[in-house]
Amino acid sequence: MAEIVTGAMVVIGDEILSGRTKDKNIGHLADVLTAIGVDLREVRVVADEQDDIVAAVNALRSRYDYVFTTGGIGPTHDDITADSIAAAFGVPCDYDAKAYAMLEAHYAARGLDFTDARKRMARMPVGAVHIDNPVSMAPGFRIGNVHVMAGVPAIFQAMLDNVVPTLRSGAKLLSDMVHCPYGEGTIGDGLTAIQKAHPDTIIGSYPKYLDGRFWTELVVRSRDAGKLAAAKAEIESMLAGIAATKAS
Amino acid sequence: MAEIVTGAMVVIGDEILSGRTKDKNIGHLADVLTAIGVDLREVRVVADEQDDIVAAVNALRSRYDYVFTTGGIGPTHDDITADSIAAAFGVPCDYDAKAYAMLEAHYAARGLDFTDARKRMARMPVGAVHIDNPVSMAPGFRIGNVHVMAGVPAIFQAMLDNVVPTLRSGAKLLSDMVHCPYGEGTIGDGLTAIQKAHPDTIIGSYPKYLDGRFWTELVVRSRDAGKLAAAKAEIESMLAGIAATKAS
Numbered sequence: 122m123a124e125i126v127t128g129a130m131v132v133i134g135d136e137i138l139s140g141r142t143k144d145k146n147i148g149h150l151a152d153v154l155t156a157i158g159v160d161l162r163e164v165r166v167v168a169d170e171q172d173d174i175v176a177a178v179n180a181l182r183s184r185y186d187y188v189f190t191t192g193g194i195g196p197t198h199d200d201i202t203a204d205s206i207a208a209a210f211g212v213p214c215d216y217d218a219k220a221y222a223m224l225e226a227h228y229a230a231r232g233l234d235f236t237d238a239r240k241r242m243a244r245m246p247v248g249a250v251h252i253d254n255p256v257s258m259a260p261g262f263r264i265g266n267v268h269v270m271a272g273v274p275a276i277f278q279a280m281l282d283n284v285v286p287t288l289r290s291g292a293k294l295l296s297d298m299v300h301c302p303y304g305e306g307t308i309g310d311g312l313t314a315i316q317k318a319h320p321d322t323i324i325g326s327y328p329k330y331l332d333g334r335f336w337t338e339l340v341v342r343s344r345d346a347g348k349l350a351a352a353k354a355e356i357e358s359m360l361a362g363i364a365a366t367k368a369s
Numbered sequence: 370m371a372e373i374v375t376g377a378m379v380v381i382g383d384e385i386l387s388g389r390t391k392d393k394n395i396g397h398l399a400d401v402l403t404a405i406g407v408d409l410r411e412v413r414v415v416a417d418e419q420d421d422i423v424a425a426v427n428a429l430r431s432r433y434d435y436v437f438t439t440g441g442i443g444p445t446h447d448d449i450t451a452d453s454i455a456a457a458f459g460v461p462c463d464y465d466a467k468a469y470a471m472l473e474a475h476y477a478a479r480g481l482d483f484t485d486a487r488k489r490m491a492r493m494p495v496g497a498v499h500i501d502n503p504v505s506m507a508p509g510f511r512i513g514n515v516h517v518m519a520g521v522p523a524i525f526q527a528m529l530d531n532v533v534p535t536l537r538s539g540a541k542l543l544s545d546m547v548h549c550p551y552g553e554g555t556i557g558d559g560l561t562a563i564q565k566a567h568p569d570t571i572i573g574s575y576p577k578y579l580d581g582r583f584w585t586e587l588v589v590r591s592r593d594a595g596k597l598a599a600a601k602a603e604i605e606s607m608l609a610g611i612a613a614t615k616a617s
Binding site for chain 2: 132137138139140143144147148149150151152153154155160161162163164165166167168173
């Protein structure tokens with residue numbers, strides 16, 4: 122019998138509780154965890170209040186194998202997730218040297234000031250490990266069994282794709298890549314349909330921009346080699362169809 | 370200074386945690402509570418497990434002024450909300466005479482068997498008060514400060530519209546009605562735009578069907594008489610526009 126692995130989620134953000142922003146991350150995390158065999162058992166949505174975040178994270182990290190948080194890792198005063206997670210673990214929160222250097226180089230390359238607000242994004246609980254952010258640079262982090270990620274859905278999804286291969290689950294997660302010469306706007310609808318038709322796979326889409334052209338890296342993951350191959354074949358067939366249309 | 374009134378929500382359902390169903394009720398409750406001045410402070414999504422439901426409801430009902438639950442009040446074996454709320458309050462859960470009679474009459478009028486499964490929907494914690502369900506009959510209920518409603522968004526929204534006028538909040542909620550001779554399909558998009566343009570109002574839409582024709586009762590609520598009148602005027606102007614189009 123496969124081992125049962127459990128997870129819980131903490132959604133951090135006044136904007137969800139006020140209704141101004143409608144959460145899209147609960148459903149996405151639920152889909153991904155279900156696909157890889159981790160049981161999502163509980164979700165809590167809490168305000169931007171350190172005591173509330175600490176209480177939720179500590180209640181859930183002791184009860185479930187994994188905790189995933191979204192939100193509150195941006196540059197503004199109300200982004201208090203890093204401090205709150207540090208408080209939950211009883212460790213200091215400080216500038217992470219690697220994150221600081223990455224962000225400093227990122228803004229320098231764009232001729233933008235590395236302001237105090239932007240520096241905030243390099244703060245982490247001491248002892249935390251980076252979760253790469255392929256979209257907007259500022260890394261998330263993992264400490265203990267708690268994975269701290271962004272609230273913006275596209276960034277959360279990209280970070281989660283980097284976390285998934287590190288999770289213990291019933292069967293090894295296989296992965297394959299398809300190079301896509303088009304931007305996400307061209308393939309989005311088709312890719313959505315393929316993801317729906319292949320529920321036991323996770324299809325990640327990473328937009329790239331180089332020398333004035335958009336292209337996309339598509340990553341297909343599954344625990345079943347046959348299902349992975351079937352989804353990959355359908356993506357390749359979609360791309361061939363787009364190429365034929367553009368050529369005609 | 371206006372009194373601060375707080376609320377919390379418990380979303381009950383394995384289907385949300387598995388990702389099969391994407392929750393739409395958190396965002397709606399957040400919008401409604403914000404509009405009437407009740408602060409939504411926390412949301413928990415829990416599985417169809419009595420212990421989890423009891424723990425969430427008891428933690429939240431002691432901390433916040435109001436608790437709102439969605440899900441688990443249907444006819445199937447996994448609908449365990451009524452039993453769980455009764456357990457949370459330490460009272461028996463039994464058939465409610467009024468709900469039983471309503472449902473019995475409802476199914477008799479349609480020539481349908483009043484099966485054990487359907488009878489389940491008449492079970493409530495002893496001492497609970499009905500929350501009317503204008504869509505599908507089976508009532509929700511209130512016990513103490515906990516409001517128990519359906520998970521299907523259209524039904525949840527209709528029940529919540531009946532709960533809102535009973536809630537204590539900073540200012541009296543005003544209400545006005547517009548008779549709409551068209552079905553919801555005709556007015557849906559326009560009404561959505563009007564609701565968006567008037568965030569400090571709550572516009573409820575109640576579909577009706579009589580003698581082979583659809584019509585709709587529209588209810589506008591706000592704490593501000595001027596804002597209520599502005600939203601109502603825009604609805605009336607939309608209806609006049611539809612009438613002109615149909616006549617031409």
